[in-house]
Each structure stands twice: as C-alpha cells, then as structure tokens.
Amino acid sequence: MIDIHRKDTIVAMATAPGTGAIAVIRLSGSNAFGIAGKLFKDHKGRAKDFSDANTHTLHFGMIEDEGKLLDEVLLAIMRGPKSYTGEDVVEISCHGSPYIQQKIMQACLMHGARLAEAGEFTLRAFLNGKMDLSQAEAVADLISADSGAAHELALKQMRGGFSDTIQKLREELIHFASLIELELDFAEEDVEFAGRKELTDTVAKLSDVIEALISSFDIGNVLKQGIPVVIAGEPNVGKSTLMNALLNEERAIVSEIAGTTRDTIEEEIVLSNVKFRFIDTAGIRETNDAIEKIGVEKTYEKIRQSPVILYVFDVSNETQQGLRNKLENLKSHIIPGFRIIPVGNKSEQHEMKKLQEEFSGIEHVIFISAKDKQNLHSISEALSEQVNTGLLKVGNNVVSNVRHHDALKKTQDSLKSVMKGLNSGLSNDFIAQDLRHALHHLGSITGQISSDDLLDNIFSKFCIGK
Amino acid sequence: MIDIHRKDTIVAMATAPGTGAIAVIRLSGSNAFGIAGKLFKDHKGRAKDFSDANTHTLHFGMIEDEGKLLDEVLLAIMRGPKSYTGEDVVEISCHGSPYIQQKIMQACLMHGARLAEAGEFTLRAFLNGKMDLSQAEAVADLISADSGAAHELALKQMRGGFSDTIQKLREELIHFASLIELELDFAEEDVEFAGRKELTDTVAKLSDVIEALISSFDIGNVLKQGIPVVIAGEPNVGKSTLMNALLNEERAIVSEIAGTTRDTIEEEIVLSNVKFRFIDTAGIRETNDAIEKIGVEKTYEKIRQSPVILYVFDVSNETQQGLRNKLENLKSHIIPGFRIIPVGNKSEQHEMKKLQEEFSGIEHVIFISAKDKQNLHSISEALSEQVNTGLLKVGNNVVSNVRHHDALKKTQDSLKSVMKGLNSGLSNDFIAQDLRHALHHLGSITGQISSDDLLDNIFSKFCIGK
Numbered sequence: 001m002i003d004i005h006r007k008d009t010i011v012a013m014a015t016a017p018g019t020g021a022i023a024v025i026r027l028s029g030s031n032a033f034g035i036a037g038k039l040f041k042d043h044k045g046r047a048k049d050f051s052d053a054n055t056h057t058l059h060f061g062m063i064e065d066e067g068k069l070l071d072e073v074l075l076a077i078m079r080g081p082k083s084y085t086g087e088d089v090v091e092i093s094c095h096g097s098p099y100i101q102q103k104i105m106q107a108c109l110m111h112g113a114r115l116a117e118a119g120e121f122t123l124r125a126f127l128n129g130k131m132d133l134s135q136a137e138a139v140a141d142l143i144s145a146d147s148g149a150a151h152e153l154a155l156k157q158m159r160g161g162f163s164d165t166i167q168k169l170r171e172e173l174i175h176f177a178s179l180i181e182l183e184l185d186f187a188e189e190d191v192e193f194a195g196r197k198e199l200t201d202t203v204a205k206l207s208d209v210i211e212a213l214i215s216s217f218d219i220g221n222v223l224k225q226g227i228p229v230v231i232a233g234e235p236n237v238g239k240s241t242l243m244n245a246l247l248n249e250e251r252a253i254v255s256e257i258a259g260t261t262r263d264t265i266e267e268e269i270v271l272s273n274v275k276f277r278f279i280d281t282a283g284i285r286e287t288n289d290a291i292e293k294i295g296v297e298k299t300y301e302k303i304r305q306s307p308v309i310l311y312v313f314d315v316s317n318e319t320q321q322g323l324r325n326k327l328e329n330l331k332s333h334i335i336p337g338f339r340i341i342p343v344g345n346k347s348e349q350h351e352m353k354k355l356q357e358e359f360s361g362i363e364h365v366i367f368i369s370a371k372d373k374q375n376l377h378s379i380s381e382a383l384s385e386q387v388n389t390g391l392l393k394v395g396n397n398v399v400s401n402v403r404h405h406d407a408l409k410k411t412q413d414s415l416k417s418v419m420k421g422l423n424s425g426l427s428n429d430f431i432a433q434d435l436r437h438a439l440h441h442l443g444s445i446t447g448q449i450s451s452d453d454l455l456d457n458i459f460s461k462f463c464i465g466k
Numbered sequence: 467m468i469d470i471h472r473k474d475t476i477v478a479m480a481t482a483p484g485t486g487a488i489a490v491i492r493l494s495g496s497n498a499f500g501i502a503g504k505l506f507k508d509h510k511g512r513a514k515d516f517s518d519a520n521t522h523t524l525h526f527g528m529i530e531d532e533g534k535l536l537d538e539v540l541l542a543i544m545r546g547p548k549s550y551t552g553e554d555v556v557e558i559s560c561h562g563s564p565y566i567q568q569k570i571m572q573a574c575l576m577h578g579a580r581l582a583e584a585g586e587f588t589l590r591a592f593l594n595g596k597m598d599l600s601q602a603e604a605v606a607d608l609i610s611a612d613s614g615a616a617h618e619l620a621l622k623q624m625r626g627g628f629s630d631t632i633q634k635l636r637e638e639l640i641h642f643a644s645l646i647e648l649e650l651d652f653a654e655e656d657v658e659f660a661g662r663k664e665l666t667d668t669v670a671k672l673s674d675v676i677e678a679l680i681s682s683f684d685i686g687n688v689l690k691q692g693i694p695v696v697i698a699g700e701p702n703v704g705k706s707t708l709m710n711a712l713l714n715e716e717r718a719i720v721s722e723i724a725g726t727t728r729d730t731i732e733e734e735i736v737l738s739n740v741k742f743r744f745i746d747t748a749g750i751r752e753t754n755d756a757i758e759k760i761g762v763e764k765t766y767e768k769i770r771q772s773p774v775i776l777y778v779f780d781v782s783n784e785t786q787q788g789l790r791n792k793l794e795n796l797k798s799h800i801i802p803g804f805r806i807i808p809v810g811n812k813s814e815q816h817e818m819k820k821l822q823e824e825f826s827g828i829e830h831v832i833f834i835s836a837k838d839k840q841n842l843h844s845i846s847e848a849l850s851e852q853v854n855t856g857l858l859k860v861g862n863n864v865v866s867n868v869r870h871h872d873a874l875k876k877t878q879d880s881l882k883s884v885m886k887g888l889n890s891g892l893s894n895d896f897i898a899q900d901l902r903h904a905l906h907h908l909g910s911i912t913g914q915i916s917s918d919d920l921l922d923n924i925f926s927k928f929c930i931g932k
Contacts, residue, residue, distance in 0.1 A: 014486060014488045014562075015482060016483065020929070021587070021929060058523065059522070060522075076540075097608060097610065145566075151566065463487060
C-alpha cells in the first residue's frame with residue numbers, strides 16, 4: 001500500500017524494460033537534484049550543483065558511483081511545480097543496456113532514493129494538483145490504449161474530458177445543497193429560500209446529464225475493451241479457419257471433425273482504428289455430447305453479448321430458404337438492434353455470380369474463402385460500416401472507466417432519492433442527507449473526495465515508473 | 467547498405483520496444499527542428515519555432531498531426547555540433563504506448579524524416595568527428611554488455627581506450643615513413659636522413675606495443691564473450707545435474723542412462739562481475755557407440771579451449787588413486803597453465819569429514835551435491851579465485867574487438883616485413899611500401915582510413931535508434 005503522505009525522493013525506470021539505444025530513469029522528490037548532484041560529473045569531470053540550475057535544461061556528462069564510471073548520460077532537470085509530478089524531477093537518459101540501467105538505479109537507491117511504487121509518480125501529480133483523479137486514471141488508459149478509438153478516448157479524458165461537466169454538475173448541486181442547509185438553519189421560522197418547483201427542475205436536469213454519462217459507458221467500455229464479434233454457425237462450416245485467416249496465424253485448432261472447438265476462443269484485431277474482439281464459438285447444432293452441449297450453450301451466451309455476429313455457412317451445403325430459417329431462429333436469440341452478417345464460406349469452388357444469384361434474397365450476404373483468404377476485406381468493410389453507421393460513436397462526454405460508471409450510478413440513485421423527497425414533501429433533513437451522498441459520489445470521480453484506500457486501489461494498477 | 471553521404475533527417479525509436487511509462491523518439495539532421503516545429507504546439511496551443519531555441523532545453527506541449535492531438539510530450543532540443551550525432555537533434559518523450567510511438571513516428575515520416583538504418587545515429591557521430599571508429603564500435607558493445615567486466619571494457623573504449631595508444635603509434639610510424647620517403651626523393655644523392663640502427667629500434671619498439679595489444683585480445687574477448695568453463699567427467703557422475711543446479715533451471719536433459727548428453731550445451735552465468743560460459747559435455751569413457759564417440763571427441767576439443775575445467779566425479783565410485791590417474795590423463799589434453807578443479811559429486815550420502823580424509827591427497831578438491839544444490843557456492847568461489855589470481859585481469863589497453871585484433875595482426879605483419887627489409891638492407895622502395903601497409907591497417911582501427919563497405923559492415927550490426 002502506498003503511503004500517500006511521504007514526500008521522499010522516488011526513482012524508477014521510465015522506459016520499457018529490455019535493451020534499446022537509450023533508457024530513461026526518473027527521479028522525483030525534494031532530494032532529486034541532490035541525488036543527481038552526487039552522481040553526476042560534467043564532461044570535464046567537475047561535480048555540478050543542480051540546486052540553482054534552470055528548469056527544463058539538459059546536461060551532458062557522466063554518472064559516477066564511488067569513483068567508478070557507470071555511463072555517459074544526458075540529465076534533464078525539471079523544477080517543481082513545472083514538472084509531471086509537481087516536484088523537482090530529474091530524468092537520466094543513459095545507454096539502454098539492462099546492466100547499466102540496473103547499476104544507475106542501484107546508485108540512486110544508495111544515495112537515498114526509494115524505489116517508486118506502481119503509479120506513484122502520477123499519484124504525486126494528483127496529490128500536487130497537477131491533474132484530477134479521472135485525468136490521472138486516463139494516463140494509465142492512454143499507455144495501454146491499442147486502438148485509435150481507445151487512444152482518443154483516453155487522451156480526451158487526460159486533457160479534461162468530462163471533468164468540466166462533472167465540475168459544473170457539482171457546483172450546481174453544492175449551490176442547491178447550500179439553500180437546503182440554509183433552510184435547515186432557519187427551520188423554526190419555516191422560510192423557503194428556493195421554490196420547490198425550481199429545485200425539482202434543477203435535480204431533473206442534473207439527473208438527465210448524469211443519465212447520459214452513464215449510458216455512454218456502454219460505448220466507452222466497448223471502445224476500450226474491443227467490440228465483441230461472435231463467429232457463429234453450424235459445425236464444420238469453417239468458423240475456426242475464418243478466425244485464423246483473420247488473425248493470419250494458427251491460433252484456433254482446426255480439424256475436420258465436427259465439434260472440435262469447445263471452448264470459445266477470443267482474439268483482438270484492430271480494423272480502421274477500432275478494436276474488435278473476435279470470438280470463435282462451438283458450432284450450433286443438436287448434440288448429445290455433454291461437453292459439446294455446454295459449448296453450444298456458451299455460444300448463445302456470447303451471441304447475446306455481441307452487437308455484431310458473423311454467421312458463417314457452407315455455400316455448398318446451404319439453400320437460401322434454409323439459411324433464411326436459420327437466421328430467423330438466430331435473431332430470436334439476440335438483442336434487438338444487434339446485427340447479423342451472413343458469411344458464405346468455402347466459395348472457392350463456386351462462381352461468385354452464381355452464388356450471388358442463389359442467395360439473392362439474403363440481405364448483406366458476403367461470400368468468402370477462409371481457406372484461400374479470399375474476399376476477407378469485405379468482412380472488415382462490413383464491420384467498419386457497423387461502426388460508422390452509428391452503432392458506436394465517440395462523443396465528448398464518454399465514460400469508459402468502471403469506477404466512474406459506478407460512481408455516476410450511485411450519484412443518480414442519491415439524486416432519485418432527493419427527487420422523491422421533494423415530490424413527497426419530505427423534511428429537509430432527509431433531502432440534505434441524500435444531497436450530501438450525491439455530492440460525495442460525484443466528487444469521488446475527480447478526486448475532490450478521496451480516501452487512501454481508493455487511491456491505493458487506483459494507482460497500484462499502474463506500471464512502475466509512471 | 468547505408469549511404470553515408472546523405473545528410474537528410476532521420477528518425478527512430480530510441481528506447482526499448484514495448485510498453486513503458488514513457489518512450490523516446492529521436493530525430494537527427496538539418497531538418498530535425500523544422501519537423502518538430504510542424505508537429506509541436508505548446509500548452510496554449512501555439513506553434514513554436516525551434517530554429518532559434520536554445521540548445522539543451524526542454525519544451526512541454528502537444529504533438530498534433532493534421533489537427534488531431536496525438537499526445538502530450540516533452541521535447542528535448544540539442545543543437546549541432548553539441549549533440550550525439552553532431553547534427554541538430556530532437557528527442558520526443560511521449561507516453562510509452564506502442565500505439566502512440568507508432569503514430570508519432572508516422573507523423574515524423576509524413577513531414578519528411580526518413581526511418582534511420584541500424585547504427586545510423588552513431589555512424590553520423592563518427593562521420594561528424596564526434597568519436598573515432600573504435601569508440602563508435604564500443605557504443606554497441608556497451609549496450610550489449612551484460613557483466614561488469616564487459617561493461618568496464620566497453621566504457622573504457624568508448625571514452626578513448628587504446629585510441630590514444632594507436633594514435634601515438636601512428637604518429638611515430640608517419641614520422642618514420644616520412645623520413646624514408648624523403649630519402650626516396652633524394653635517392654640519387656644517396657643521403658640517409660635517419661640512422662638504420664635508430665629506425666630498427668623504433669620499429670622494434672612499435673612492434674612490441676602492438677604485440678601486447680594483440681595478446682590482450684585473449685583476455686578482452688573472453689571478458690566480452692564469457693570465460694569458457696568445461697564441465698567434464700565420466701558418464702553418469704552428474705555433470706548435467708550440476709549444470710542445471712548452477713543455472714537453477716532444467717536446461718540440460720538429465721537422465722540416468724549413461725551417455726544422455728551428446729551435444730555440448732552452453733549456458734552463461736555472471737559470477738562476481740565476470741561472465742562464465744558453462745559447457746556441459748558428454749562423459750569421457752571408452753565407447754563403441756559412434757555418435758557417443760563424436761561427443762567424447764567434442765569434449766576433448768572443448769577442454770583444449772577452456773582455461774578452467776570442472777572435473778566431476780562420483781564420490782561413491784572413485785578412489786583417490788583412481789582420481790589421481792584420471793586427472794593426470796586429463797592434464798595431457800589441456801594447455802599448460804589451464805586449471806582443473808576436481809568436483810566430488812553425490813556427497814549427500816557421505817560425511818564431509820570422511821570425504822576430505824579419503825581424498826586428502828587431491829589438491830583443491832571440492833565436494834558438492836548437485837542434486838540437493840549443496841555447497842555450490844564453493845564452485846563460484848573457486849572460479850572467482852581463478853579470475854582474481856591473474857588468469858584474467860583488465861588492463862588499460864585491452865582489445866576486445868575481432869576487427870581491431872585482425873587489423874593489429876596485419877599491422878604487425880607489415881612491420882615485420884619492414885624490419886626484415888631494414889635488416890637485410892632492402893631498398894627504401896620496398897620498406898616504404900610495407901610502411902604504408904602498416905599505416906593503413908593501423909588507421910583502419912580508429913577509422914582514419916575507412917571505406918563505405920567497412921562502415922556499412924560495422925554499423926549494420928547496431929540496433930536501430932542508436
């Protein structure tokens with residue numbers, strides 16, 4: 001557990017582990033300049049005092065420890081509060097050998113630095129008012145973002161995002177609460193500082209904004225985690241082969257025995273800036289095999305969670321009428337609004353024109369050959385179309401963090417109680433208490449309300465060095 | 467192949483690949499500041515002109531491409547010639563997500579930078595006179611150094627090392643050559659500008675220095691590559707088990723069938739700052755199995771290359787007299803000066819005191835249990851002792867690079883011809899020619915003499931970004 005009240009100097013590797021041309025070691029705290037001064041010599045071998053060095057300057061020289069040269073380095077000096085953490089920060093760019101990195105880290109520790117905990121640099125940035133809590137959380141999201149949409153989402157949040165919206169909501173609530181508290185103070189005189197109608201309107205308005213934020217989570221979360229795309233279909237139509245073709249590697253086990261795929265297999269692919277999570281499933285058919293039965297059950301479960309389903313069929317073993325019936329049946333298993341893309345596989349032995357005629361009554365049908373990797377681009381296109389036609393669109397106020405979503409839901413619950421109290425003419429005591437709860441939950445998003453436990457829980461998920 | 471005459475602006479990832487808190491992208495060339503200026507906005511969204519920015523300054527802001535925000539970054543500005551390459555250099559510290567790294571790299575390429583070839587930054591440092599060739603080569607060694615000794619060796623060379631010695635040798639040779647050339651110019655007058663005795667002394671002196679450098683290669687190379695330590699002994703005495711115990715992992719195949727290990731297996735371990743290459747071998751015994759016979763042959767080959775041999779025997783199946791005979795036999799296979807450390811294995815079922823009495827006539831014998839990992843530290847100690855008692859000592863002029871070793875040997879050959887010519891009163895024409903060869907080979911070490919092919923060969927072995 002991080003002790004958030006310690007002001008000592010921390011050190012960590014800031015760059016990815018392993019060998020590179022250079023690596024960066026980061027020091028932050030009141031003694032960062034002092035430790036750097038003890039280790040650093042300029043190119044003429046003279047010690048240097050960084051206590052009066054200009055901020056945002058670079059210094060070329062050597063790192064020595066106990067008279068032994070460790071490396072030639074470039075030192076970056078950033079004076080608090082104009083630094084990432086808001087404290088004095090030194091970044092040491094050394095040669096990127098793991099041996100040197102380790103030796104310089106050891107030297108920093110020997111001279112009084114402490115190994116930083118995961119996320120401790122960003123925690124300090126938060127504690128020193130460089131960013132609010134939701135922005136700090138976005139830093140971790142930004143580093144792990146692996147698609148354009150997730151990156152955009154994290155970057156927006158890191159630069160403020162819905163913090164402003166939350167801030168405004170909170171101010172209105174505080175104003176509102178202060179009126180109620182005032183009435184409490186004058187309870188005996190039975191005055192009303194705010195009309196009940198006006199108050200109800202305000203709460204309703206705030207509640208609407210929060211509701212919009214809450215429902216944005218479905219999109220935000222999916223953009224961050226990847227949009228689930230189930231690959232479904234009868235046994236042996238080539239679902240695993242398609243998955244492999246899409247991944248361009250042999251991830252799923254492919255065989256010609258029907259029912260090979262029992263566990264669902266998931267793989268992520270980024271197409272046009274959006275991450276998709278492809279889910280290969282067991283074939284859907286009547287079966288007596290107990291294990292396979294579980295697989296089919298799992299398939300339906302996955303189908304119910306996926307906004308897009310690729311329904312694969314074997315063009316040689318399917319008729320238009322048969323396919324239509326199966327698609328109708330599948331539709332009964334999915335949530336309205338979710339889409340099914342019919343994919344005719346094994347088209348390599350057929351003429352495309354004949355196939356199109358044969359299945360002309362099936363909307364949006366695609367013909368591919370997973371085996372020969374033919375026409376796979378039409379799957380990417382169909383998926384991109386789903387995204388672009390509004391299935392998923394990133395607005396300005398998109399919540400992608402589970403903790404924020406949770407806090408917003410709790411805020412909403414408290415606001416509903418307030419509303420109920422207002423409508424039923426409940427005493428101000430109760431209304432004031434519900435308001436305080438709402439304020440608490442709303443404040444916890446940006447960290448205006450926080451606890452050591454909460455901070456520890458958030459920052460321990462960071463990588464060390466950030 | 468690198469075109470060494472191009473002065474365009476190059477870009478590469480400078481830090482290790484993968485996810486970290488931060489990553490650094492490096493630009494070098496005449497347009498580095500221009501490209502940075504096109505991508506960078508300060509925290510107020512204003513563009514910045516770096517053409518008159520102070521050198522060695524840091525700038526906080528954003529990277530934007532086509533109006534789209536990519537990341538918040540810290541830009542380091544280093545103005546040539548005060549930079550690593552000697553050119554204008556910009557280092558972009560961005561968030562360490564592979565996605566962001568890739569996007570910023572792409573933006574740099576879009577604005578006119580070219581992807582750097584392996585070693586191209588260091589090649590430019592060499593071409594711009596920031597370091598000589600042997601120093602540039604030491605940069606690659608420094609990054610790959612994985613033991614204290616190899617690190618010290620590379621760092622010494624990067625900071626000059628024997629460059630000074632080579633430089634002085636070369637100056638003396640040039641002086642010497644100019645006298646000979648002068649005599650050639652005045653050939654008809656038959657004057658002697660330098661006494662033959664004096665010349666012979668100079669060449670002998672230079673030759674001695676070069677000989678010392680050449681013989682330092684054995685140490686230098688071994689420190690860089692690791693000291694070979696052969697694990698030898700009869701079949702089934704536990705050689706592979708010992709190897710595994712030393713490595714603390716199951717690398718070698720262990721079984722109870724004699725003759726399991728047919729190929730020699732090598733593993734590196736760093737003990738007290740020195741890297742050892744442990745070599746597990748096939749058991750030494752009379753055999754009729756053709757494949758095993760090859761293994762035994764290989765063992766003797768390895769033994770002849772290793773300065774230290776761990777001779778393992780089974781304490782339950784060996785007598786002092788038997789061991790003594792076998793050690794004597796082994797000694798006939800090794801180079802004088804090389805050491806054998808007798809290691810009595812399977813000591814777990816015996817009393818240590820009794821074992822010591824039983825083999826009291828065997829010098830430096832060690833008793834261990836590879837199976838129970840007992841007393842293994844005594845092996846480390848014995849090996850460290852070998853290093854410290856002068857088997858391997860790092861002086862100031864240690865050659866560790868094969869190319870340097872080769873050039874020194876060629877220089878030496880040419881000097882020997884010069885000497886021979888002087889002694890046999892050969893005409894100055896021939897002596898001058900041999901001298902020119904010597905100068906050429908000596909100059910190739912530090913790069914005073916170089917060719918595109920040579921440079922390409924050296925720098926293509928670097929990592930990209932250095």
